[in-house]
Amino acid sequence: xxxxxxxxxxxAKNAQKRFGLSDKRSKELVSDFQNLLENGDLKFVYDLxxxxxxxxxxxxxxxxxxxxxxxxxxLYGDATTEEDKETIRINFEKLFDMIFIERCQYSKxxxxxxxxxxxxxxxxxxxxxxxxxxxxxxxxxxSHEMRTSLNAINGYLTIINDRDTLQGEDKQYLxxxxxxxxxxxxxxxxxxxxxxINSGQLEIQKENFWLDRMLLKCIDNIALMLKxxxxxxxxxxxxxxxxxxxxxxxxxxxxxINILSNAVKYTDSGYIKLKMxxxxxxxxxxxxxxxxxxxxxGMTKEQVSNIFSPYSRFKTERQGLGLGMHIAHQLxxxxxxxxxxxxxxxxxxxxxxxxxxxxxxxxKVNVKGRKICFFCEDEQYSSFKKRVExxxxxxxxxxxxxxxxxxVNYLLTLDKNVPDFISISSSVDGYAKYDALIxxxxxxxxxxxxxxxxxxxxxxxxxxxxxxxxxxxxxITLYIxxxxxxxxxxxxxxxxxxxxxxxxxxxLDILKLFISKQFPNITLxxxxxxxxxxxxxxxxxxxxxxxxxKMPGLNGFEVFEKLKKIGPLPPVYAFSADIYKSNIDxxxxxxxAGLIEKPLQPQKLYNVIERIANETDY
Amino acid sequence: MELKILTCNTLATLDFVPTIVIGFYQNxxxxxFLQYYKGLKEKYPDVDVxxxxxxxxxxxxxxxxxxxxxxxxxxLKMIKKSYEVYIFDNDINSFDCPYDEKYNAIIxxxxxxxxxxxxxxxxxxxxxxxxIFGAIASSVKPLDDxxxxxYNGTFFKDxxxxxxxxxxxxxLEGLSIHQFQPVGFELIITKAVNDTIYELDHRPALxxxxxxxxHITQQNIQSFxxxxxxxxxxxxxxxxTSLCSIKTIDTVSNSIVLYRYVKEHDKLKLAIPISSKxxxxxxxxxxxxHTNKQSVALLFxxxxxxxxxxxxxxxxxxxxxxxxxxxxxxxHSFGEIGPLEVGQKSxxxxxxxxxxxxxxxxxxx
Numbered sequence: 001x002x003x004x005x006x007x008x009x010x011x012a013k014n015a016q017k018r019f020g021l022s023d024k025r026s027k028e029l030v031s032d033f034q035n036l037l038e039n040g041d042l043k044f045v046y047d048l049x050x051x052x053x054x055x056x057x058x059x060x061x062x063x064x065x066x067x068x069x070x071x072x073x074x075l076y077g078d079a080t081t082e083e084d085k086e087t088i089r090i091n092f093e094k095l096f097d098m099i100f101i102e103r104c105q106y107s108k109x110x111x112x113x114x115x116x117x118x119x120x121x122x123x124x125x126x127x128x129x130x131x132x133x134x135x136x137x138x139x140x141x142x143s144h145e146m147r148t149s150l151n152a153i154n155g156y157l158t159i160i161n162d163r164d165t166l167q168g169e170d171k172q173y174l175x176x177x178x179x180x181x182x183x184x185x186x187x188x189x190x191x192x193x194x195x196x197i198n199s200g201q202l203e204i205q206k207e208n209f210w211l212d213r214m215l216l217k218c219i220d221n222i223a224l225m226l227k228x229x230x231x232x233x234x235x236x237x238x239x240x241x242x243x244x245x246x247x248x249x250x251x252x253x254x255x256x257i258n259i260l261s262n263a264v265k266y267t268d269s270g271y272i273k274l275k276m277x278x279x280x281x282x283x284x285x286x287x288x289x290x291x292x293x294x295x296x297x298g299m300t301k302e303q304v305s306n307i308f309s310p311y312s313r314f315k316t317e318r319q320g321l322g323l324g325m326h327i328a329h330q331l332x333x334x335x336x337x338x339x340x341x342x343x344x345x346x347x348x349x350x351x352x353x354x355x356x357x358x359x360x361x362x363x364k365v366n367v368k369g370r371k372i373c374f375f376c377e378d379e380q381y382s383s384f385k386k387r388v389e390x391x392x393x394x395x396x397x398x399x400x401x402x403x404x405x406x407x408v409n410y411l412l413t414l415d416k417n418v419p420d421f422i423s424i425s426s427s428v429d430g431y432a433k434y435d436a437l438i439x440x441x442x443x444x445x446x447x448x449x450x451x452x453x454x455x456x457x458x459x460x461x462x463x464x465x466x467x468x469x470x471x472x473x474x475x476i477t478l479y480i481x482x483x484x485x486x487x488x489x490x491x492x493x494x495x496x497x498x499x500x501x502x503x504x505x506x507x508l509d510i511l512k513l514f515i516s517k518q519f520p521n522i523t524l525x526x527x528x529x530x531x532x533x534x535x536x537x538x539x540x541x542x543x544x545x546x547x548x549x550k551m552p553g554l555n556g557f558e559v560f561e562k563l564k565k566i567g568p569l570p571p572v573y574a575f576s577a578d579i580y581k582s583n584i585d586x587x588x589x590x591x592x593a594g595l596i597e598k599p600l601q602p603q604k605l606y607n608v609i610e611r612i613a614n615e616t617d618y
Numbered sequence: 619m620e621l622k623i624l625t626c627n628t629l630a631t632l633d634f635v636p637t638i639v640i641g642f643y644q645n646x647x648x649x650x651f652l653q654y655y656k657g658l659k660e661k662y663p664d665v666d667v668x669x670x671x672x673x674x675x676x677x678x679x680x681x682x683x684x685x686x687x688x689x690x691x692x693x694l695k696m697i698k699k700s701y702e703v704y705i706f707d708n709d710i711n712s713f714d715c716p717y718d719e720k721y722n723a724i725i726x727x728x729x730x731x732x733x734x735x736x737x738x739x740x741x742x743x744x745x746x747x748x749x750i751f752g753a754i755a756s757s758v759k760p761l762d763d764x765x766x767x768x769y770n771g772t773f774f775k776d777x778x779x780x781x782x783x784x785x786x787x788x789x790l791e792g793l794s795i796h797q798f799q800p801v802g803f804e805l806i807i808t809k810a811v812n813d814t815i816y817e818l819d820h821r822p823a824l825x826x827x828x829x830x831x832x833h834i835t836q837q838n839i840q841s842f843x844x845x846x847x848x849x850x851x852x853x854x855x856x857x858x859t860s861l862c863s864i865k866t867i868d869t870v871s872n873s874i875v876l877y878r879y880v881k882e883h884d885k886l887k888l889a890i891p892i893s894s895k896x897x898x899x900x901x902x903x904x905x906x907x908h909t910n911k912q913s914v915a916l917l918f919x920x921x922x923x924x925x926x927x928x929x930x931x932x933x934x935x936x937x938x939x940x941x942x943x944x945x946x947x948x949x950h951s952f953g954e955i956g957p958l959e960v961g962q963k964s965x966x967x968x969x970x971x972x973x974x975x976x977x978x979x980x981x982x983x
Contacts, residue, residue: 041680042680042681043680046680046681046682046932046936049932049933050933050936050937050940053930053933053937054937098929102928102929102930103930105928105929106927106928106929106930109841109928113843113891116831116832116843116844117890117891119830119831119832120801120802120830120831120888120890121801121890123802123829123830123831124801124802124803124830127802127803128803131803
């Protein structure tokens, strides 16, 4: 069948208009089409199919389909003989078959393949989850055992150290053993953190907290490390932020401490600088940026690219598994924050951690009527300026001195209406002088309730009479504490009864040593198993119970259920080395008052006991 | 290098004296191929003719895939003594020829046999930085075991042909690509004899597989639906191991028969298709080869690729034609030899598209 000139022109123009082809290309296309009709040459069909594949555009494919249908209708209607009609029918059938029918069949097969792939993936996911669960259980068990053992080792070492009976080499061995235990504890903690992050067990626990207090805790955390690096100086540049924020303090601290520890680890001389600044995002939200820079060994480009990979420690002689930065990075992601690094080899590194936090409506700085006196030398005034302005705005009566003689004169001539707080920021030598002055002032009755604060001392100084000493900066909340002086008026007497249940004798031993050291009046009864504990609980009233969760015979949960049936329960704390979310959740769910972690952290335990003692009517 | 790709219908139009002709024929049409060989030999007495039986032929013209019984010929006029051809029995001990570092190589084997992987490895070792490509001959019915190779008038049923091409005159480069990625846990072969796996992870092999993929039908086998990545050496990631297809299954012994020989402690991972976008990206790797106007490509597509892509395979071939910008010829094979990345060692795979590009050196153009 041969197309007429008129038909060729119409088809070419149509192709031109519909597909935006050039005159030449549209004529070539029609020529190929002519060859299909005339000689059965399939070039046209193949090219069309390829064009559809190449473009991957539904509109284009639809356009081709419409064009084919229109061409068919036009040519079939225009055909004058039955033979031409048959040729048109046969060739268009071929065209449809190759372009659409085969393509549909292919798509159908792809769909079937996709179903099969889904099935394989479902099976794989199921197996993967099972494996993860087994792994989690295994790690939980191992960690439980390790933490229990570490609890014992750490506890005994602390007690030996506190008794201070060792001398010479033995003392050194004790220090080395303590150091090795701490390293091991950190390692177990790192492995647990990674496992928790990887298995999605990491829980974000938001709370209200003060940024400056949090940073002070971070600095305290690395203070010991810094002591071993006398040539390294820590500087701080903390933006004054007089509000509470709402965020995951624990994990934010973990990130900052990780970076700071690394900075200390890899800096042998020079500086480490901790900077904090904020960007207000909205009325209720701020972006907090923590920038930690150092003049340490720095990193090569390759090292920078691997810094957040697990086990990426570069200098093998430095301690650790190299998990710290990996954990920090993962935590930052989990907090929807960002952690980035810039480093120059042999020059140092800068880590920037940014995280959004809500501004808490709680924690207003209520200093109305409080009398505060500052002494700071002129050059340091800028860092005080915002604080002084803020305190005045909040209703505090602030006296500010820049000159030493005026300040001393003021203190010595006061006879009534003394400040609640006196904050001194001086030159390095000045503090010792003021320490002696405070000794004198404290002998006067009028200064009995005044809190003396040393700020920005910048190095470790032995000051005996200041109530609060801050190497870098003081927290704003310092001025809202009402019973500050109570702290120094001796410990309260706690006459409560505690029942502690653990199948491991060493754990009970250590618990007893720690508690009796801090609270000599507390009665601590020990039970080495569930049934024994139940028997004791039946015959005596306790103010607090500590239950090991993993015990042979009755486990902690079972004992808890049985205690509930006996009578009203005092606060019952789970005592466990298994700190997986699933375990913590279960502890909360069944009604425990909380979980005390193993290895035992004495201060946390003391806080719990103090809280219970304060709530108990004794 | 003068070259032409011709079919039975166009062979008479050959207008130069070839030094070597590589012909691909369907095994059921060996007699036809022999006739064409005789015709060629009569006209060009010095010509070498290499042949390989196929399931179907591939070349760079419509219809791209020749499913009927025609033959296809790559006629080359190469520099004298620029190549050598050897035929060996399919026995690891028989491979002994003077190959050395001056050659690249193309291999055609009449069938898969025990130790072929080692032979490929050993040849590469001897060729130094020389490249090696090739394919296992195929037949219209996979299980018939009637595939052959051909060399100057003789069909060989249990042999391998080694075509050594001198690197001083011709470059030979290329790549094998596939469309899969490993998934899931590795399965350790705990009982196997030759190409048959009886146990995976100490359990009946077929049951283990069906637990993962569901019931396996004959249709699945014919469509090569469940290829494996086969790891025979430690220290290699599954991504860099070869793909192998299931030849058949036995529901009585609960065994799986592969197109490869395996041994106990070999490891398998199931392969699942990568996305269409990734497939096309992989195909684009072929576009990157620097060639000249006298380059020609030998293309070995697994019969599994044909089964997988079905009627759409020609679209891939057209893409190759438009982007490779050189003629190509080849066939659907029962195994392909080539590297997964340029510069890597060649391995034997299933379910790949393997391309070997031969180009005369610039100075010989």
